[in-house]
Amino acid sequence: DAKTTQPNSMESNEEEPVHLPCNHSTISGTDYIHWYRQLPSQGPEYVIHGLTSNVNNRMASLAIAEDRKSSTLILHRATLRDAAVYYCILRDGARGQNFVFGPGTRLSVLP
Amino acid sequence: KAGVTQTPRYLIKTRGQQVTLSCSPISGHRSVSWYQQTPGQGLQFLFEYFSETQRNKGNFPGRFSGRQFSNSRSEMNVSTLELGDSALYLCASSRGTGNTGELFFGEGSRLTVL
Numbered sequence: 597d598a599k600t601t602q603p604n605s606m607e608s609n610e611e612e613p614v615h616l617p618c619n620h621s622t623i624s625g626t627d628y629i630h631w632y633r634q635l636p637s638q639g640p641e642y643v644i645h646g647l648t649s650n651v652n653n654r655m656a657s658l659a660i661a662e663d664r665k666s667s668t669l670i671l672h673r674a675t676l677r678d679a680a681v682y683y684c685i686l687r688d689g690a691r692g693q694n695f696v697f698g699p700g701t702r703l704s705v706l707p
Numbered sequence: 708k709a710g711v712t713q714t715p716r717y718l719i720k721t722r723g724q725q726v727t728l729s730c731s732p733i734s735g736h737r738s739v740s741w742y743q744q745t746p747g748q749g750l751q752f753l754f755e756y757f758s759e760t761q762r763n764k765g766n767f768p769g770r771f772s773g774r775q776f777s778n779s780r781s782e783m784n785v786s787t788l789e790l791g792d793s794a795l796y797l798c799a800s801s802r803g804t805g806n807t808g809e810l811f812f813g814e815g816s817r818l819t820v821l
Contacts, residue, residue: 695740698749
């Protein structure tokens with residue numbers, strides 16, 4: 597399985613944008629980039645996913661580098677509720693593999 | 708629309724016992740996967756079921772097993788419990804096994820083995 601690398605932790609101030617990086621230098625052409633987050637005492641929840649083009653939804657934006665070896669999850673205005681562990685995961689769309697969660701990035705949001 | 712429901716939410720067992728955990732997926736979802744989450748190992752994939760067939764299996768001993776019923780509900784069983792099996796067990800459902808389906812997780816079943 598292709599691996600991802602994320603910082604262990606990050607801090608942000610409330611109402612400011614947050615850029616969460618993810619490196620995936622061994623990504624293959626059929627790997628989709630998925631982001632999930634896990635709030636305290638809850639199961640993970642889907643945030644966003646993409647293949648090659650940048651993606652936007654009501655929760656966040658996903659910016660994918662042109663060579664696809666890295667991506668950035670963007671929270672446009674962080675709130676206290678966004679404090680969570682964020683997981684960047686690659687999943688092979690051709691083989692339908694299971695999701696492999698790494699340690700993720702623990703995001704703290706300061707009021 | 709009801710989310711993924713896991714029962715029981717909390718349970719305590721002793722070493723050597725067995726446990727069965729249940730997961731009811733979102734209506735219309737046919738794929739159910741199970742994960743174990745511990746502070747030391749993080750989220751680890753156990754297995755995935757689709758239309759009553761196991762499609763993928765993680766690297767866990769044979770004491771961990773599962774099944775899926777015709778209504779897509781799933782159960783996982785752990786036999787001969789060990790202290791190290793104490794964990795949060797998470798179930799997730801999706802429409803299919805393809806890459807386009809996002810996973811919807813339940814709140815988990817927290818197992819403590821004494």
